[in-house]
Amino acid sequence: MSLRRPVFIFLFFAFLTVSFPREAFPDGERDFFSFERFFLNQGLVDRIPADGRTQTDINIFAANLTDGLYAFSSGRWEEAKAFFLKARGVWPEYFGTDFLLALVYEKEGDHGTAARYYKSYLNKLKDFHSGRYRISGPIIRSLSASGVEAYPAARQLIEQRLAGYGMDLDRVRPVITPPGFLMPLTVVLILGAGYAFAHFRLLPYLRMQHRIKNPPEGFWVCRNCGRANPDLDKECERCRRPRH
Numbered sequence: 628m629s630l631r632r633p634v635f636i637f638l639f640f641a642f643l644t645v646s647f648p649r650e651a652f653p654d655g656e657r658d659f660f661s662f663e664r665f666f667l668n669q670g671l672v673d674r675i676p677a678d679g680r681t682q683t684d685i686n687i688f689a690a691n692l693t694d695g696l697y698a699f700s701s702g703r704w705e706e707a708k709a710f711f712l713k714a715r716g717v718w719p720e721y722f723g724t725d726f727l728l729a730l731v732y733e734k735e736g737d738h739g740t741a742a743r744y745y746k747s748y749l750n751k752l753k754d755f756h757s758g759r760y761r762i763s764g765p766i767i768r769s770l771s772a773s774g775v776e777a778y779p780a781a782r783q784l785i786e787q788r789l790a791g792y793g794m795d796l797d798r799v800r801p802v803i804t805p806p807g808f809l810m811p812l813t814v815v816l817i818l819g820a821g822y823a824f825a826h827f828r829l830l831p832y833l834r835m836q837h838r839i840k841n842p843p844e845g846f847w848v849c850r851n852c853g854r855a856n857p858d859l860d861k862e863c864e865r866c867r868r869p870r871h
């Protein structure tokens with residue numbers, strides 16, 4: 628009888644040790660992988676005037692992020708994902724959206740995609756702390772109601788999380804981030820280049836091919852310069868290339 632109590636206490640602590648392996652921040656981890664910490668400073672969001680290009684973008688971003696968070700809290704994963712993707716498209720630098728997308732994919736059991744979003748979140752968080760977001764940085768800081776997490780702690784927690792899925796963070800490819808407002812500009816440049824190519828290269832080439840195949844009556848068309856030469860000539864009058 629006197630022995631039972633110490634044995635029970637020993638087993639209790641042995642159980643504790645086994646079921647709760649030592650971690651740097653056991654409570655920090657639960658807080659870290661929560662969606663609640665991404666609720667925006669709503670008082671500030673409400674005060675952003677809805678005129679002017681940048682401000683409008685931030686309003687659209689804030690509305691989508693908040694709607695996504697509510698969808699997430701009710702377990703509507705697909706809906707949450709759609710809102711988060713919209714928020715991410717409007718303001719790519721905001722790393723929180725990548726984190727939230729990782730959480731959604733994790734909930735859906737897609738650990739591979741979750742890992743890629745965690746990686747892109749970490750890359751952006753690093754850029755944020757290194758001061759690369761000169762314009763976005765201060766806005767992110769003031770909008771984040773729970774403050775901004777430190778990079779090393781975030782990396783360590785995600786590394787542990789992925790190790791639990793048998794994944795190595797270093798070998799995960801991040802999700803590609805669209806370059807935000809630069810995207811339309813890129814599209815214009817690509818279309819412009821395509822148009823210029825068609826206009827200055829492709830169309831003259833096609834016209835030349837047409838002329839070579841359909842020379843005027845009694846003439847042949849030089850493949851080199853496009854000159855129409857009389858059938859009797861053995862070489863081009865303009866560039867002196869022999870007839871082919």
Ligand SMILES: [Zn+2]
Nearest residue numbers: 849852863866
């Ligand atoms: Zn010629």
